[in-house]
Amino acid sequence: MTDISKLKFDQNGLIPAIVTETGTGKVLMMAYMNEESLRISMEKGLACFWSRSRQELWLKGDTSGNYQHIVRITADCDYDTLLVEVRKDGPACHTGEESCFHNPLFDGPEPQGFTYEALLEMLKGRKDNPKEGSYTSYLFEKGDDKILKKIGEESTEVVIAAKDNDLPNTVYELCDLMYHAMVLMVDMGISLDDIRKEMSSRHVVDHKVKQEKMV
DSSP states (O other): OOOOGOOOOTTSSEEEEEEEETTTOEEEEEEOOHHHHHHHHHHHSBBBHHHHHHTEEETTTTTTTTOOEEEEEEEEETTTTTTEEEEEOSSSSSTSSSSSSSOOOOOHHHHHHHHHHHHHHHHHHHHSSSSSHHHHHHHHHHHHHHHHHHHHOOOOHHHHHTTTHHHHHHHHHHHHHHHHHHHHHHHHTTTHHHHHHHHHHHHHHHHHHHHHHHH
16 A cells, blocks of 8 residues: 555645546546545545635535545556545536536547446436437337336346357347336436445345355
8 A cells, every 4th residue: 555655745735636436437526635635535435625715625525415435546656646436425516517527628530438327318318308219218208117018028038048048149138128227227217326336235245145155
């Protein structure tokens, strides 16, 4: 583990902290820490910064409730910048956006890679602003019964493909199932954060099961 004494704080006693979401790597915000806020962050396991505008310590979420639970803090090669990986309770930006970086300036020629976040945003758009001819909008229009029926059908298709040991078709059917499951998530207001929080708690249960088997 890196000793805090190795960190290079600037002339004002501050060090930049880039905050990312654990699991996705999405950049949420950039803030500053001083030695005191860094120690508080490590002691509480919650992101604490130094507000340059207010000239005071700032525990993220203390007012909004959007706390950032620290997973890991890593210093860069020069020890003058921190990468803070967190699990967030809510939007990182004071505007209500998930990330403070939400004002596009330039799109390069390389297409953006697939992300579940982008897919979920597209699905939300099809629900909020239905598009004629869109299968997704059609599902939302028909409602729960249709969505749940499709999930049941796709689950069966996955079982059949896997039972036949058909790897390509199993992958194909799993994608169909995951797509319809995400349609259900949007329809019920379930976020990816909700899923991550539940999944992150599962390793504890798994650990207990292993212990019981060993006994």
